[in-house]
Amino acid sequence: MGQASYVPDEQPPDGLVELEVGPVAHGGHCVARWDGQVVFVRHTLPGERVRARVTEGAPGARFLRADAVEVVRASPDRVVAPCRYAGPAGCGGCDWQHASPAAARGLKAAVVTEAMRRFAGLDVEVEVRALDGPVDGLGWRTRVGFASDPTGRLGLHAHRSQRVVALDECLLADSRITGMGLSSRRWPAGSSVEAVVSADGERLVVLSPGDAVGRSEPAPALDPGTSLIVVAPGGDRRVRDQGWVRERGWVRERAGGRTWRVSGSGFWQVHPQAAGTLVDAILELTDPQAGQRALDLYSGVGLFAGALGEHLGPEGQVVAVESDQQAVADARRNLHDLPQVVLVTGRVEGVLARPTGPAAEPVDIVVLDPPRAGAGRRVAEAVADRAPRVVAYVACDPVALARDVATLGRRGYHLAGLRAWDAFPQTHHVECVALLRPDQ
Numbered sequence: 001m002g003q004a005s006y007v008p009d010e011q012p013p014d015g016l017v018e019l020e021v022g023p024v025a026h027g028g029h030c031v032a033r034w035d036g037q038v039v040f041v042r043h044t045l046p047g048e049r050v051r052a053r054v055t056e057g058a059p060g061a062r063f064l065r066a067d068a069v070e071v072v073r074a075s076p077d078r079v080v081a082p083c084r085y086a087g088p089a090g091c092g093g094c095d096w097q098h099a100s101p102a103a104a105r106g107l108k109a110a111v112v113t114e115a116m117r118r119f120a121g122l123d124v125e126v127e128v129r130a131l132d133g134p135v136d137g138l139g140w141r142t143r144v145g146f147a148s149d150p151t152g153r154l155g156l157h158a159h160r161s162q163r164v165v166a167l168d169e170c171l172l173a174d175s176r177i178t179g180m181g182l183s184s185r186r187w188p189a190g191s192s193v194e195a196v197v198s199a200d201g202e203r204l205v206v207l208s209p210g211d212a213v214g215r216s217e218p219a220p221a222l223d224p225g226t227s228l229i230v231v232a233p234g235g236d237r238r239v240r241d242q243g244w245v246r247e248r249g250w251v252r253e254r255a256g257g258r259t260w261r262v263s264g265s266g267f268w269q270v271h272p273q274a275a276g277t278l279v280d281a282i283l284e285l286t287d288p289q290a291g292q293r294a295l296d297l298y299s300g301v302g303l304f305a306g307a308l309g310e311h312l313g314p315e316g317q318v319v320a321v322e323s324d325q326q327a328v329a330d331a332r333r334n335l336h337d338l339p340q341v342v343l344v345t346g347r348v349e350g351v352l353a354r355p356t357g358p359a360a361e362p363v364d365i366v367v368l369d370p371p372r373a374g375a376g377r378r379v380a381e382a383v384a385d386r387a388p389r390v391v392a393y394v395a396c397d398p399v400a401l402a403r404d405v406a407t408l409g410r411r412g413y414h415l416a417g418l419r420a421w422d423a424f425p426q427t428h429h430v431e432c433v434a435l436l437r438p439d440q
Contacts, residue, residue: 016051016069019044024107026115026399028095028428029065038063042159043088045099046107049073053088056160065160077103082138083171085156091167092159095428101137105130105422108430112398112420119402120409128420128430131273137425141172143270146193152186154193172426174272176201185220194265198251199272206231206249206265229264250330255279256307261330267300274423274431278394279307281419285435286365286390291315294365295386297348297379298322302331302341304367304394309338316340319358323347348375352382366391374400377407384411391436396429405434412439 019032021044029040032052040063044050050068057064067088071078081087081097096104105128116124133140146154149164158165168183176197182205187193192208203226222228229249250263255275262268269275282304288294288311296305299320309318318341322328328345335341342358344351348370351359366388368375374397375383383391391413395401405415417435424430 016053017066018049018051018072019066019068021046021048021050021068023114024110026111026428032066034064037061039066040064041066041068042095043098044068044071045075045077045103048075048078075103082136085165085167089158091156091165091170092161093156093170093172094426097426101130101135101422101425104137104426108422108428109420111428112418112430112432115398115402116405116415116418119399120406120415122402122405122415124415124418126418126420126432128422130422130425131271131277133271133273133425137422138171139173139175140272140425141170141270142174142177142198142272143194143196143265143268144170144173144177145265146182146195148187148189148191148193150189152189154183154185154187176203180205180223180226187220196251196265198262199254200252202251203227204229204249204251204264231264255303258306258334260301260303260306260334262301263326263330266324266327266330269423269431271423271425274421275303277421277423278431278433279303281433282367282392282394283307283311285417285433286367286392288312288316288365292364293361294318294367295359295363295383295388296320297352297366297368297375297383298370299331299343300324300327300369302334302343304369305331305341306335306338308365308367309335309341312340314340317342317358319344319363321346321348321351321359349378349382352379362386363388365389367394368392368404369394370400372397372400375404377404380404380407381411384408384413387438389438393432393434393436395432395434396424398430398432401432401434405436408436413437414439 017034022031025031029042030044032039032041041052049072051070052066052068054064054066069088077100079100085091086094086097109126109128112126116122147164153166155164155166174197177195188209194206196204205228208231250261253260256279288308290313294308299305299322305318305320321344363386366383413436416437420432
């Protein structure tokens with residue numbers, strides 16, 4: 001990635017710098033200062049004193065990055081990381097294994113609060129709630145995306161790197177994923193492998209062989225009951241010549257009192273309690289009434305559209321907008337019993353810019369669940385132009401959320417509520433739902 005190591009003359013002979021660690025920052029690190037420069041340092045906690053190795057930066061850069069490799073003064077919130085792959089030079093999948101679960105939720109709450117203050121100009125206090133599950137924050141992940149190293153072993157990438165750290169086991173993975181034994185097999189070098197286990201215990205592996213297509217190595221055989229699908233560039237059929245198989249490419253999930261079909265590596269919340277929790281929050285916050293109209297933007301396989309459609313009834317309408325064609329196909333199957341849900345395929349910003357069509361009409365409710373980058377100015381302004389009585393915004397990135405809240409604020413909508421859940425324990429990610437209402 002073109003990272004430069006910065007080793008100025010002032011560093012000790014062992015190449016380490018001693019840092020007094022300040023507040024948490026978005027991204028799984030804390031802020032320190034050294035030699036007049038800001039340092040974003042991982043594997044530490046606020047209030048600690050650590051010895052750290054600078055991993056990125058140069059003299060005069062806006063900031064440096066560093067890894068804490070020795071704790072001089074520990075925080076009372078520090079615990080021993082349960083995973084042997086966590087730490088400097090290890091796997092980059094976790095950020096807070098060295099913090100107690102309660103402390104990690106507090107750090108995430110501080111990040112959300114700071115994002116709202118800095119990017120939306122709002123003083124908001126938020127509590128990050130734990131979801132039901134193991135109290136240690138392990139074994140919750142029902143979808144894990146692995147990469148294979150040059151020898152074909154599966155692992156996860158190091159932080160801010162394409163280097164694959166081979167793993168025997170990921171402690172965040174659901175035990176049923178661990179039980180697939182994927183790490184004991186050899187995979188095409190340079191491939192991506194996503195393991196999925198559904199609410200009903202269905203097991204699916206999605207292989208993206210990348211440059212391995214056309215070479216000799218086959219995909220490994222899997223245990224009976226585990227489906228394997230192959231995603232080849234341009235639909236390359238040579239995968240069949242190499243013995244790679246394609247079986248049923250979807251699993252069933254359950255949330256909001258309904259069963260959902262999700263194909264391949266399509267989007268679904270990875271924590272088993274997250275989807276249902278978010279559905280409940282959306283219904284409570286938006287209070288849908290029979291006969292009203294709603295927009296569900298970035299609707300995926302129809303999770304929120306289905307919940308809204310049931311409450312709005314046959315006299316109401318939900319217009320669900322999604323760009324992924326496979327997700328729309330799944331939504332069509334998932335919502336076939338709700339004719340009041342209208343599915344629109346297309347990029348949200350493009351659909352909202354159309355002067356006519358179902359998404360152009362006034363609505364009572366708007367729900368947004370955009371990707372990590374957020375909805376963006378064009379979408380936020382188009383939402384405000386439709387003058388809904390309430391907007392519910394689901395976000396996994398607090399900075400992107402705060403920026404879009406600021407845009408909606410300039411267009412006459414104020415933040416009326418903010419909830420957050422620790423849907424990604426041990427990592428820096430946090431799931432939020434913001435409620436916005438028109439100014440009086």
